[in-house]
Amino acid sequence: MMTSATTNEPKRIHPHKFTMWVAMGSIVMAFAGLTSAYIVKKNQSSWLEFDLPIVFWYSTVVILVSSLTMYLATKAFKAREMGRYRTLMTVTAALGLLFIILQYMGFNDLEARSIALVGPKSNSAASFLFVITGLHMVHVLGGVIALLVMFIRAYSSKVKSYSSIPVEVAGTYWHFVDILWIYLFIFYNWIG
Amino acid sequence: MSNEAVVHAHGAVTTHEGHGDHHHEHHHHETFITKYVFSQDHKMIAKQFLITGMVWAVLGGLMSVLFRLQLGYPDATFPWLEDILGKWAKGGRITPEAYYALVTTHGTVLVFFVLTAGLSGTFANFLIPLQVGARDMASPFMNMLSYWFFFAASIVMLSSMFVETGPFSGGWTAYPPLSALGDASPGSKIGMDMWLISMALFVVSSLLGGLNYIATVLNMRTKGMSMTRMPLTIWALFFTAVLGVLSFPVLFSGFILLIFDRNFGTSFYLSDIFINGVGALPNEGGSAILYQHLFWFLGHPEVYIILLPAMGMVSEILSVNSRKPIFGYMAMIGSLFAIAILAFLVWAHHMFVTGLNPFLGSIFVLLTLLIAVPSAIKVFNWLTTLWRGNIRFTPGMMFAIGFVSLFISGGLTGIWLGNSALDIHLHDTYFVIAHFHIVMGVASMFGMFAGIYHWFPKMYGRYLNNTMGYIHFWVTIAGAYLIFWPMHYEGLAGMPRRYYDYSIWESFKQFAELNRFISTVAMIVFAVQLLFLFNFFYSIFKGRKVTTLNPWGATTLEWTTPIKPGHGNWVGEIPEVHRWAYDYGKDGKEFIAQTTPVGADESHH
Numbered sequence: 001m002m003t004s005a006t007t008n009e010p011k012r013i014h015p016h017k018f019t020m021w022v023a024m025g026s027i028v029m030a031f032a033g034l035t036s037a038y039i040v041k042k043n044q045s046s047w048l049e050f051d052l053p054i055v056f057w058y059s060t061v062v063i064l065v066s067s068l069t070m071y072l073a074t075k076a077f078k079a080r081e082m083g084r085y086r087t088l089m090t091v092t093a094a095l096g097l098l099f100i101i102l103q104y105m106g107f108n109d110l111e112a113r114s115i116a117l118v119g120p121k122s123n124s125a126a127s128f129l130f131v132i133t134g135l136h137m138v139h140v141l142g143g144v145i146a147l148l149v150m151f152i153r154a155y156s157s158k159v160k161s162y163s164s165i166p167v168e169v170a171g172t173y174w175h176f177v178d179i180l181w182i183y184l185f186i187f188y189n190w191i192g
Numbered sequence: 193m194s195n196e197a198v199v200h201a202h203g204a205v206t207t208h209e210g211h212g213d214h215h216h217e218h219h220h221h222e223t224f225i226t227k228y229v230f231s232q233d234h235k236m237i238a239k240q241f242l243i244t245g246m247v248w249a250v251l252g253g254l255m256s257v258l259f260r261l262q263l264g265y266p267d268a269t270f271p272w273l274e275d276i277l278g279k280w281a282k283g284g285r286i287t288p289e290a291y292y293a294l295v296t297t298h299g300t301v302l303v304f305f306v307l308t309a310g311l312s313g314t315f316a317n318f319l320i321p322l323q324v325g326a327r328d329m330a331s332p333f334m335n336m337l338s339y340w341f342f343f344a345a346s347i348v349m350l351s352s353m354f355v356e357t358g359p360f361s362g363g364w365t366a367y368p369p370l371s372a373l374g375d376a377s378p379g380s381k382i383g384m385d386m387w388l389i390s391m392a393l394f395v396v397s398s399l400l401g402g403l404n405y406i407a408t409v410l411n412m413r414t415k416g417m418s419m420t421r422m423p424l425t426i427w428a429l430f431f432t433a434v435l436g437v438l439s440f441p442v443l444f445s446g447f448i449l450l451i452f453d454r455n456f457g458t459s460f461y462l463s464d465i466f467i468n469g470v471g472a473l474p475n476e477g478g479s480a481i482l483y484q485h486l487f488w489f490l491g492h493p494e495v496y497i498i499l500l501p502a503m504g505m506v507s508e509i510l511s512v513n514s515r516k517p518i519f520g521y522m523a524m525i526g527s528l529f530a531i532a533i534l535a536f537l538v539w540a541h542h543m544f545v546t547g548l549n550p551f552l553g554s555i556f557v558l559l560t561l562l563i564a565v566p567s568a569i570k571v572f573n574w575l576t577t578l579w580r581g582n583i584r585f586t587p588g589m590m591f592a593i594g595f596v597s598l599f600i601s602g603g604l605t606g607i608w609l610g611n612s613a614l615d616i617h618l619h620d621t622y623f624v625i626a627h628f629h630i631v632m633g634v635a636s637m638f639g640m641f642a643g644i645y646h647w648f649p650k651m652y653g654r655y656l657n658n659t660m661g662y663i664h665f666w667v668t669i670a671g672a673y674l675i676f677w678p679m680h681y682e683g684l685a686g687m688p689r690r691y692y693d694y695s696i697w698e699s700f701k702q703f704a705e706l707n708r709f710i711s712t713v714a715m716i717v718f719a720v721q722l723l724f725l726f727n728f729f730y731s732i733f734k735g736r737k738v739t740t741l742n743p744w745g746a747t748t749l750e751w752t753t754p755i756k757p758g759h760g761n762w763v764g765e766i767p768e769v770h771r772w773a774y775d776y777g778k779d780g781k782e783f784i785a786q787t788t789p790v791g792a793d794e795s796h797h
Contacts, residue, residue, distance in 0.1 A: 012411065015330035019407040022437060026399055030441035033489065037449070037482055041460070046477035118456035120474035127458040131448060 020169045024176045027139065031132070031180060035187055038128045048123035052188055053109040059102035060185050063140075066095035067178040074171045078164050082154060089151045092174065096144040099181075100137050107133075129188065136184060139177050146170050230340075232332035233759040237339050238318035239651060242644070244339075244346060245310020246725065251350075252301040257718050259294045262286045264711025266693045266704075280358070288692045292361035293379050295690060297353065299364030300387070302633065304394055305349070307498040309342045311640050312436075315501055316405045316429040318647065322750035323423050325414025325767060327760045330407035334400050341397035345390045352386035360387040363690065365487055368461035368480050372453040375470045384454070388447060395440045395447075402440075405433035414749070416769035420525075421786070423748050423773040424518060427525050428504020431532040432497050439493040439536070446486030453478070481546050488539035495632045496535045500528065502639020503570060503599075506592040508773075509646050510574055512746045513589035514581025515782065517774035520573040527566035534563050544612040545619045553612040560610035567603055571596065582777075586744075587661030588646035594669045595638040601673075602631025605680065620690075623683025626676045634672045641665075644728070649743050653756045654735030660727040664720055671717035675710050682706065747785050748773050 041047065073088035107117060107130060116122040117130035150170060231237060258277075261270065262285070269284035280290035317335065321328055329335045352359040361379030362370030366387065374381045409430045413422070449460040453475075461483045462475035511518040518524060540548055540556040548556075574596045583589065605627040608614050618624060641664075648656050687700050694700040694707065742751040749769070753761050767787040775784040779795050 015407045015411040018411050019330055019334075019403050022403050022406050023399075026403070026437045026441050029438050030445045033442035033445035033486055034449075037445070037460075037486060040482060040485070041479065044477070044479060118452065118458050120457045122458050124459050124477055127452065127460065131452055131458075135448065 014165050016165055016169055017172065020172055024173070027176075027180070030135070031184070034128070034132050034135070035184075038132070038187075039191075041124055041128065046123065048115070048125040050110070050113070050115050050125065052129075053106035055102050055106045055109060056185060056188075059099050059106070060181065062095050062099045062102060063178050063181050066092050066099065067175050069095065070171050070174045074164070074167050077167045080162075086151065086154050089147055089154070093144050093147040093151065096140055096147070096174075100140055100144075103133055103137050132184060136177065136181055139180070143170070143174050143177055146173065230336060232328070232336045234317045234321050234329050234332065234335060235651070235757065235759075235761075237335055238314050240339050241309055241313035241317060241342065244343065245306050245314060246728070248301050248305040248310065248346065249721070250725070252298050252306060253718050253721060255294045255298040255301075257715055258286060259291055259298070260711040260714045262291055262692070263694070264708040266695045289358060289361060289378055291692050292363075292377075292690070293353075293359045293383070296361050296363055296379070297349075297359050300360075300391075301349070303364060303494065303498070304391070305342075305346060307633070307636050307640075308398065308436075308494070309394070311498065311636060312405075312429060312432050312501045313339070313342065313401060314640075315425070315505060315643050315647075316401065316433065318651065319425050319750065320405055320408050320429060321412070322650070322753065322757075322761060323426050323748050323773075324409060324412060325417055325749050325769065326408060326412035327762075327766070329404045330412055331404055335404050338397050338400035338404065341393050341400065345393035345397060348386050348390035348393065352383050352390065355382050355386070357381040357383055359383040365484075365491065366450070367487075368450060368453065368483050369465055372450055372461055373465070373467065373473075374454070375467050388451060388454075392444070392447060395444045398436050398440050402433040402437040405429060406437065409433075414766045414769055417749075417786075420522070421769055421772045423504075424507040424521070424524050424528075425501075425504040427528055428500045428507070431528050432500045435493040435497050435500070435532055435535055439490040439497075442486055443490035446483055446490075449486070450483065481543070484543050484546060485539070488542045489536070491542065492539040493535040495628070496531055498632055498636045499639075500531070502595060502636040502642075503528070505639050505643040505646070506574065506595045507570075507577075508748070509588050509592040509642050510577050510596075511774055511776065512646075512744050513584045513586055513592070514578055515584070515745075515776050516577055516581045517776050517778075518573065519576040519579075520569070521772065521774060523569050524573055527569040530566040531563060534559060534566070538563065538610075541610055541612070541615075544615040550612070557610060557612050561607065563610075564603070564607060567599075571600055571603070586645065587656065587658055587665055588642045588644075590662070590665045591638045591642035591645060594665065595635050595642060597669070598630050598635040598638060598672065602627055602629075602635060606631060617686070618683060620688055621683035622679040622687050622689060625689050626679035626683060629679075630672065630676050634676070638669075641668075641724070646744070647750075648728075648731070648735075649738045650750055650753075652732050652735070653738050654731050655738065655743075656731045656735060657727050660723055664724045664727070667720040668717055671713050671720070674713045675717065678706050678710060742785075745783050747771075747775055747783050749786060752785065752787055 069088050069092045073085055073092060076082075076085040076088055110117060110126060110129075115126045117126050147170060150166060153166075227233075228236065231240070258273075261273075270281075271284045273281035273286065274284050277286070277290065280287055280293075286294070317329070320326070349359075357378040359379060360366065360371070360383045361377060362384070366384075370376050370380055371384055371387075372380075374384070409422075409426060413419075449458075452458040453461050457475075459475040459478040461480050462473065462478040463480075465473045465475060467473065507518055507524060538556060538560045540552065541560045544553055544556075578593070605623070609618055609624060609627055645656055645661055648654070682700075682703050685699070685703075687694065687703060691697075691700075695704055738755050741753075741755060744751070749767060752767050754763060769786045770789045771784065771786055773786055775786075776782070778784060779793075
């Protein structure tokens, strides 16, 4: 009836890291809900077929590169190369912002082709693209804000932190929103 | 990762700097604000959830009394109603708009604010760190945020009752188009906007709380506390948190689409609608059923989010007060797990009459009826735990036994409703009302009462008054059956829910006296809850003092803390756990605490 599993094995995951993993599961459910709704809706009447904005390809490349810089920033932090760490964090945050701008340009592109995203003339095909992509942009923006907070912390002389946990947690989240976009991109193009 | 290190990690935000093992020997100045308001102590946050939940329970209960007044006395006028409700009760009779607003808000408030936040918010916060042996939650700061998001949600919901067009009145499920179109009804205007804001804040609160509960249970257990040594309360609260974390985001997605339909003219849920006085709407191609899928994908797990904490606490309380180990500990965990999985696979049984494909419906019937298996396992295990126990009928125990009774009564009618053919007749009738109020509403309230009576000594260092407790119990259980049992007959006769006045319907006139009877009992039961409230607040200050560490003779860790534990729970080191939580009546000993090392002469281990 009772197992005697030891609970104090040395390599236990940090609670904050673990919490981030559970939170990512939670976010996955939100997007799973939306993309399932997308599929359901697509199979009903009056679904508008249109080509995705080309700029989404560029934004995909941008977010992939930002994942790479995030990875390098984490490595730099662990090696205590704080100068390199700060540069890479700045680059990552800038790429995140660039990604958001590119997505916004994508929306403009659709509007220019008179595919309404919202409003009485909109079709839910475009509205879904807008809502799902927009929700993802909000998550990227959250990541950018987290990076900025850590960036400021790295400059602050009062707080000297040697723990790599916050950087790792932020990095995990960053890679997660990257993968989430790749999923959405594949979904829009080939699944949905 | 030790617990101490986590407390260290939060040194910057708490008033407690890390002191390692000398954690509680001296306090830094704790102001009123950091101790009672923006507290990061899980015990204080639990009490905040509890008392906020109680405020909502009173408001939500009062709403039911008001609309029961309309149902019981449809022809009477009560001038005092106009005094308190103003234009919502012109001439002393509740208006139809006010009636729908009351029904809707009663549902929203009881389901989300009382039985989700008030129940799992309270007991997950209070019991998880204490029973797994942790100084606090994985993230005390997020835990504090969780409460304050709930508080903000409460304020917004409360404010919505005072706007000119009234609170949302389209039913707690907020189905479009009523919820999506401001022109559809008075309650669909600003009241619905506030409902959505409030619920969005509530979802954030639930997610922050749920993340913390999961991380704490999996990562912060003390030495020796393996998963299968945890009390069943913790298992139940753990599965509750998993359900919440996986299902609330889907509801949130549904809400986002609803917000776009409401405010930005999209057509996710709307199609071909004509509103009187407004004309035809341009929206085309939307599907209102899509919202129902997204809503019930949360909505069904939600009923288990409400029920599982009650189940867990009842398991613990039954075992402690029967002085016997819980029967079938592993089966209890297995059935909790099965319920958690099945909870995600049955949502369409709320939608049998939406035009759902009958073949798909039959699959959902099968999956729904499968829930009877783990539910029955739990019931039999509770009954066999009681069997030949040396039962102490404390008020907590009475409510726990009452829970089992209600769960059986309400569960049996679930088998009727889970059947898609019967549901054609029973859907949206009082039979459904009776079913879910007994099995989920009142049963979970009983679980909550059981928990409050049982853990009150740990919360406040005093006991609740027993005499008032027994009166509270007997009137409430008798009242619960007297209110909801007759509703089954009304539902079988086809009486639909949510109607304003049944006396004008030839088929339902016959129930006039029965409705009056139900309303009368509802008022009596509500009055007895006020007695409980008095007992609660009186006992916080004047109750009989707890003088021993372990007043119930329980095995679990919370009773090894000081009578009034400070932030950090244990003075000195966190105790180590050597056995499961249910060593009652073993080897001639009445109980053996989890902290007692296994002796060489123990019979089996």
